[in-house]
Amino acid sequence: MHRFANPARFLRIITAILPWSAGASAALLPLGLYFALIGSPPDYQQGDSVRIMYVHVPAAWMALAVYSVMAASGAVALVWRHPVAELVAQAAAPIGAVFTAMCLITGSLWGQPMWGTWWVWDARLTSVLVLLFLYLGYIALVNAFDDPTRGARAGAVLALVGLVNLPIIKFSVDWWNTLHQPASVARLGGPSIDPQMLLPLFTMAGGFAAFFVTVLILRVRAELLRRKLRVLRLAQAQG
Amino acid sequence: MTGGGFWTMGGYAAYVWPAYAVTTLALIALLLGALRGLRQAERELATLEGSRARRRAPSASAAGDLA
Numbered sequence: 001m002h003r004f005a006n007p008a009r010f011l012r013i014i015t016a017i018l019p020w021s022a023g024a025s026a027a028l029l030p031l032g033l034y035f036a037l038i039g040s041p042p043d044y045q046q047g048d049s050v051r052i053m054y055v056h057v058p059a060a061w062m063a064l065a066v067y068s069v070m071a072a073s074g075a076v077a078l079v080w081r082h083p084v085a086e087l088v089a090q091a092a093a094p095i096g097a098v099f100t101a102m103c104l105i106t107g108s109l110w111g112q113p114m115w116g117t118w119w120v121w122d123a124r125l126t127s128v129l130v131l132l133f134l135y136l137g138y139i140a141l142v143n144a145f146d147d148p149t150r151g152a153r154a155g156a157v158l159a160l161v162g163l164v165n166l167p168i169i170k171f172s173v174d175w176w177n178t179l180h181q182p183a184s185v186a187r188l189g190g191p192s193i194d195p196q197m198l199l200p201l202f203t204m205a206g207g208f209a210a211f212f213v214t215v216l217i218l219r220v221r222a223e224l225l226r227r228k229l230r231v232l233r234l235a236q237a238q239g
Numbered sequence: 240m241t242g243g244g245f246w247t248m249g250g251y252a253a254y255v256w257p258a259y260a261v262t263t264l265a266l267i268a269l270l271l272g273a274l275r276g277l278r279q280a281e282r283e284l285a286t287l288e289g290s291r292a293r294r295r296a297p298s299a300s301a302a303g304d305l306a
Contacts, residue, residue, distance in 0.1 A: 029266075037259070038245070048249035055262040095269060102265050106258040113254050211266060218273035225280035232287055 007224060010084045014217045021213040028207030035200035043197075050197070052110040057185070058205040059103040062212060063131060064166055066096030069216075070138070071163045074156030084220075086152040087227070089159065090142055091219035095212055097135035104128060115179050123172035124180035127165060134162040148230075 036054035043050035073089035076082055107125070108118045119125065138155050145151035173182045185191045191198060248255040 033259075042249055047251060049251040049254055051248070051251075051255050052258045055258055059262070094272075098265050098269055102262055105261050109254045109258045109261075113251055211269075215269050215273045218270075218277050222273070222277040222280045225277070225284050229280065229284055229287060232284075232291070236287075236291070 007084055011221070011224060014220060018214065018217045021210045021217065024210035025207055025214055028203055028210055032200055032204035032207045035203050040196055040200045046114060049110060049113050052106055053197070054200045054204045056103060056106040056110055057201060058208045059099050059106060060128070061205055062208050063096060063100040063103050063128070064169065065209070066092050066099060066212060067131065067135070067159075067162070067166060070096060071156075071159040074152075074159040077152060078156045078160075083227070086149075086156075087220050087223045088216070089156060090152065091216055091223055093135055093139050093142070093155075095215055095219070097132060097139065099208070099212075100128065100132040100135060104132065111179075117179075120179050122178040122180060123176035124169065124178050127169045127172050130165055131162075131169060134158070134165060138162075148227075 032054065036051055040051070040054075042048045070089045070092040073085040073092065076085035077089060104125075107128075111120075112118050138158050141158055142151040142155035145154065170183075172178065173180050184193050185198070185201070193201070246252060
C-alpha cells in the first residue's frame with residue numbers, strides 16, 4: 001500500500017492504466033448496449049421493459065462499489081495520512097453520486113410500468129436514496145473547509161460512518177417486505193437469471209466499471225494538478 | 240424483441256428509451272466534466288509556471304547587474 005503513496009509513482013501507474021480502462025469502456029459499452037437492446041430476448045413476463053435492468057442493475061452495483069472505494073480510500077487517508085488516498089476518495093464521490101442517481105431514475109422508469117408506481121418508500125428504495133444523500137453530504141462536507149486536509153478528514157469520517165448503509169441496501173430485500181425483487185444474481189445457489197440475460201448484464205457492468213476507472217483517473221490527475229497549483233500559488237504569495 | 244419492433248420496445252418505449260437516454264447522458268456528462276477539469280487545471284498550471292519563469296528571468300539579470 002505504501003508504495004502507492006508517492007504521488008509521482010501513483011501518477012505513473014494511473015497514466016499506464018488509463019489507455020486500458022478507456023479501451024475497455026470503448027469496447028464493452030457499445031457491445032453491452034447491443035446485447036441489451038438487440039441481442040437479448042424480452043422477458044416472458046416483463047416484455048421489453050426488462051431491458052431497463054441492463055442499465056439499472058450495473059448502475060446500482062457501481063453505486064455500491066464506488067462508495068466502497070471512497071470509504072476505503074478515506075480510511076487509508078485517515079490512518080496513514082496518504083494524500084493520494086484523499087484525492088481518490090474525493091475524485092470518486094461525484095462519480096458515485098451520478099451512478100446512484102442513474103440507478104434511482106432508471107429504477108423509477110422500470111417501477112412505473114411493472115409496479116404501477118414511480119416510487120415507494122420501501123427499504124430498498126429508501127436506503128439507496130440515503131446513499132445518494134451520503135454522497136452529496138460527503139461532497140458538501142469536504143468542500144466546506146478552507147483547509148483541504150481538514151475537509152478530507154471530515155469527509156472520510158462521514159464516508160466510514162455511512163458504510164453501515166451498504167449491507168442495509170444489500171440485504172434490505174431479505175430483511176423487509178419490499179416491492180423490490182430479491183437478489184437474483186449474487187445469491188446462494190447461483191443466479192436465477194437466464195444466461196441470455198446475464199450476458200448483457202455483465203458486459204454492461206464491465207463497461208460501467210472500466211468507465212468508472214477511466215473517469216476516476218482523469219479526475220485524480222486533475223486534482224493532483226490542482227494541489228500542485230495550490231502549492232505554487234502559496235509559494236508565490238510568500239514571495 | 241416482441242412483435243412490436245425495436246423502436247416501440249413492445250409498448251414500453253416510453254420507459255426503456257428514457258432510461259437509456261438518462262444513462263448515456265450521465266456517462267457523457269461525467270466524461271466531459273472530468274476532461275474539462277483536467278484541461279482547466281493544465282491550463283492554469285501552464286500560465287502560472289509561465290509567469291514564474293518570466294519573473295525569475297528579470298530578477299536573475301538584476302542579480303547579475305549587482306554582481
